Every structure is written in structure tokens, then in C-alpha cells.
Amino acid sequence: xxxxxxxxxxxxxxxxxxxxxxxxxxxxxxxxxxxxxxxxxxxxxxxxxxxxxxxxxxxxxxxxxxxxxxxxxxxxxxxxxxxxxxxxxxxxxxxxxxxxxxxxxxxxxxxx
Amino acid sequence: xxxxxxxxxxxxxxxxxxxxxxxxxxxxxxxxxxxxxxxxxxxxxxxxxxxxxxxxxxxxxxxxxxxxxxxxxxxxxxxxxxxxxxxxxxxxxxxxxxxxxxxxxxxxxxx
Numbered sequence: 001x002x003x004x005x006x007x008x009x010x011x012x013x014x015x016x017x018x019x020x021x022x023x024x025x026x027x028x029x030x031x032x033x034x035x036x037x038x039x040x041x042x043x044x045x046x047x048x049x050x051x052x053x054x055x056x057x058x059x060x061x062x063x064x065x066x067x068x069x070x071x072x073x074x075x076x077x078x079x080x081x082x083x084x085x086x087x088x089x090x091x092x093x094x095x096x097x098x099x100x101x102x103x104x105x106x107x108x109x110x111x112x
Numbered sequence: 113x114x115x116x117x118x119x120x121x122x123x124x125x126x127x128x129x130x131x132x133x134x135x136x137x138x139x140x141x142x143x144x145x146x147x148x149x150x151x152x153x154x155x156x157x158x159x160x161x162x163x164x165x166x167x168x169x170x171x172x173x174x175x176x177x178x179x180x181x182x183x184x185x186x187x188x189x190x191x192x193x194x195x196x197x198x199x200x201x202x203x204x205x206x207x208x209x210x211x212x213x214x215x216x217x218x219x220x221x222x223x
Contacts, residue, residue, distance in 0.1 A: 004155075031209055033209075033211075040215065041150075041197065041215065041216055042213065042215050042216075043156070043199065043201075043211075043213040044213070045210050045211065045212075048208065048209055048210065050208075050209070055208045055209065056208050056209070056210050090155055090156070092155075094209065096209075097208060097209030098143060098144065098203075098209070099161075100144075100146055100158050100161050101146075101158070101211060102158060103148075103155035103156045103157075103158075104155050105154055105155050106153075106154070106155050
């Protein structure tokens with residue numbers, strides 16, 4: 001059983017399109033995250049939700065909007081995609097805001 | 113200003129050649145230091161959490177240690193399957209759970 005799963009694994013799309021990435025965790029965790037890994041492999045936090053409540057919103061363009069319909073799901077919607085949005089996006093979850101995080105396998109987004 | 117700095121950026125080892133990776137951090141209050149391993153095309157895999165200076169954790173050929181300013185990941189007698197990028201992350205007090213990651217150390221172990 002996959003603990004943190006993201007779909008799709010690969011996403012190739014044209015500039016200006018709108019796309020969504022879905023994430024689900026079956027660990028019963030309270031906290032979920034979105035991280036972006038750029039071409040230099042640096043992982044940077046974008047958002048965090050705790051019990052469906054947004055608690056971290058880093059300096060991310062308004063085109064990115066997270067949504068948490070319930071504790072087990074955290075989706076990421078991106079409007080008007082730009083070339084610079086190309087990266088690998090990771091979803092993660094942790095039991096709470098103190099414990100370690102477990103990551104999904106990533107979604108490689110390529111904007112052409 | 114970088115809060116988490118990892119060194120070296122890359123490390124090439126012969127099988128059996130032990131070495132250490134460094135993670136230095138500058139935070140006002142540490143709420144945990146985390147080590148992860150990342151294989152190409154995969155998500156980071158959790159290895160260890162360290163909470164206070166002097167703490168040590170071990171798993172197979174890996175041992176993580178923590179001081180007030182840095183952490184070391186020691187790889188003893190590495191095997192080719194230990195080849196990966198090792199990431200260090202810190203969590204500050206009052207950070208609402210946010211992890212700050214270092215840039216990673218890419219380790220290649222050759223037979």
C-alpha cells in the first residue's frame with residue numbers, strides 16, 4: 001500500500017493551461033505539504049495544511065491554489081502555467097507539525 | 113541567508129570506504145533535524161530524526177549525530193546500493209511544521 005500517492009506522475013502541458021495535481025495519504029496524518037524541487041534539486045515548501053486548515057503559505061504566485069477537501073487529501077491547482085513552473089512537485093504528510101514527513105513519488109511538470 | 117548548508121555537494125566512494133556528510137544549520141530554536149535519502153526519480157525517503165545535541169541514531173551502515181550547530185551522517189563500509197542524494201532538513205520552533213531543506217549531498221559508491 002502506497003502511503004502518500006500523487007497523480008499524475010508526469011504532466012506535460014502548454015503555457016497558459018490550467019492543471020491539477022492530486023495527493024492522498026492513507027497514514028492517518030493531520031498535516032500535509034506541497035514542496036517544489038527545482039532543477040538544482042533544492043526542495044522548497046509551498047503550502048502546508050493541518051486538519052484541512054492552511055497554516056503555511058510561502059511566497060508562491062497566486063496562480064497556485066491548494067485545496068484540502070479532507071484530512072487525507074491535498075490537491076494543487078495551477079492556473080495559467082508558465083515555463084518557470086516546470087519542476088517536480090512533491091506532496092508529503094506528517095503525523096503532526098513536529099514529526100517527520102513522508103513524501104510521495106513526485107509529479108514532474110513540464111510546461112512547453 | 114541559508115539556514116541549512118550541506119557539504120560536500122558530491123562524494124564519490126569506493127565500496128567499503130567509510131566517510132561522513134555534514135549538515136550545518138543556523139536556526140534560533142531547533143525543533144528537529146531530519147535526514148532523508150533520495151534516489152533518482154523518487155521522493156525523499158525518511159531516515160532519521162534528531163532532536164537534541166548529543167543524540168545519535170543508527171540504521172544499518174548509517175549513523176546520524178547532532179551537535180548544537182551541525183549534524184553528521186556517517187556511512188560505514190558503504191555498498192553501491194547506498195548511492196543516493198542525502199538531504200538534511202531542519203524544523204524551527206514556531207515554524208508551524210515547516211521543513212527547511214539543504215541542497216543535498218550526492219553520494220556515488222563504486223564497486
